[in-house]
Amino acid sequence: MVAQLLEGGPLAQRIKETLRGEVAALRQRGVVPRLVAVYFQGDPESLVYVRKQRKACEALGICCDSRELPVDSTETGVAEVIQELNDDPTVTGILLQTPLPPQIVGSRMQARIDPWKDVEGLHPVNMGGLLYGTYRVAPCTAVGAVELLRTIRPSLAGLEVTIVGHSKTVGKPLALLLLESALEAPTPTICHVATGDLAAHTRRADVLLVAVGKPELIRGPMIKPGAVVVDIGINLVEVLDAAGRPVLDEKGNPRRRLVGDVESAGAREVASWLTPVPGGVGPVTVMILLRNTVECAKALAELGRTTRSASVPTPSGSV
Ligand code: NAP
Numbered sequence: 659m660v661a662q663l664l665e666g667g668p669l670a671q672r673i674k675e676t677l678r679g680e681v682a683a684l685r686q687r688g689v690v691p692r693l694v695a696v697y698f699q700g701d702p703e704s705l706v707y708v709r710k711q712r713k714a715c716e717a718l719g720i721c722c723d724s725r726e727l728p729v730d731s732t733e734t735g736v737a738e739v740i741q742e743l744n745d746d747p748t749v750t751g752i753l754l755q756t757p758l759p760p761q762i763v764g765s766r767m768q769a770r771i772d773p774w775k776d777v778e779g780l781h782p783v784n785m786g787g788l789l790y791g792t793y794r795v796a797p798c799t800a801v802g803a804v805e806l807l808r809t810i811r812p813s814l815a816g817l818e819v820t821i822v823g824h825s826k827t828v829g830k831p832l833a834l835l836l837l838e839s840a841l842e843a844p845t846p847t848i849c850h851v852a853t854g855d856l857a858a859h860t861r862r863a864d865v866l867l868v869a870v871g872k873p874e875l876i877r878g879p880m881i882k883p884g885a886v887v888v889d890i891g892i893n894l895v896e897v898l899d900a901a902g903r904p905v906l907d908e909k910g911n912p913r914r915r916l917v918g919d920v921e922s923a924g925a926r927e928v929a930s931w932l933t934p935v936p937g938g939v940g941p942v943t944v945m946i947l948l949r950n951t952v953e954c955a956k957a958l959a960e961l962g963r964t965t966r967s968a969s970v971p972t973p974s975g976s977v
Contacts (some may be wrong), residue, residue, distance in 0.1 A: 661929040666806055670941040673949060680952050681719040689964050691955035692721040694743050697755035700729040704755050706947055720951055729759050737770045743770040747965040750955040751777040774958055777950040788834050793949040800831035802942035803867060803888050810931055814844035820863035824850040828869040846889060862888055868919040878924025886931040890939050891919025
């Protein structure tokens with residue numbers, strides 16, 4: 659069997675088109691979605707990510723600013739910035755860009771963000787909504803993975819699903835999202851570092867979702883023939899030559915490439931569907947973040963908490 663590739667591009671494009679109309683309608687009412695990304699100095703990848711985010715937002719008419727904070731910021735200092743953004747009626751969404759410096763506890767800072775402006779769906783109130791099935795926004799990657807899966811398996815009733823990884827941002831929300839509709843829900847198993855025999859659980863999965871952050875942890879023999887495999891992992895690894903030595907680029911630096919948590923060549927021989935890395939869950943995740951941003955703006959507008967203005971703010975910021 660050669661697995662078909664479950665690419666995220668087409669779904670991401672459909673979400674984008676819907677959002678384009680929604681943002682235009684909001685702007686006509688004088689409501690301009692405005693996302694502010696808070697990030698820390700010293701991590702070049704954060705900067706790249708924030709710039710990409712800004713481009714994606716602006717393509718849809720969403721304003722996107724950023725606040726760069728010193729890497730030695732205290733939690734009090736970060737909380738003050740968050741409070742300022744919470745209080746600003748022109749800001750409709752706040753994103754706390756990871757990685758955070760070690761002295762900053764992510765969950766404490768997430769809880770400081772106004773839940774109505776929590777575009778990542780990580781505030782305890784929004785996480786609680788996920789548990790109760792009443793959420794407005796939910797963690798982007800988990801939602802993206804489930805929506806991508808549902809494009810080929812609209813109903814998961816009767817299926818065994820194994821989730822590898824139980825992080826607060828991906829694995830746990832995934833399980834809750836899958837259990838949402840009683841009639842179409844699968845039977846999930848959640849694996850983590852203390853799981854005794856990982857392969858025993860992955861091998862009986864009709865659908866395998868992997869979010870671990872360990873390059874190619876899941877190999878072909880660990881996959882049930884015909885399974886759908888959703889590889890959420892994104893890992894940067896060095897390219898090696900046939901002798902196992904790092905391949906260098908023209909500047910003499912090790913060449914690197916992106917791989918998932920699933921060894922794709924082996925998985926493609928066994929699975930029926932496999933999400934590629936890159937190009938699978940990633941593009942959908944980006945669109946879910948934008949959709950959450952629009953949802954937050956809509957909700958704040960309904961609450962009368964946005965600034966209605968005839969003059970539409972133009973983007974500005976430190977990036
Ligand atoms: P994380 O917070 O580090 O969580 C990793 C999870 O994997 C933890 O629950 C950990 O268990 C578990 N784990 C680690 N080693 C394991 C093993 N050998 N067997 C079973 N479980 C194991 O990472 P994350 O934020 O969930 O992200 C996971 C991956 O998804 C990363 O590669 C990340 O880059 C990627 N990601 C992709 C997207 C996207 O858009 N595609 C978005 C976000 C993240 P313990 O907690 O018990 O240690």
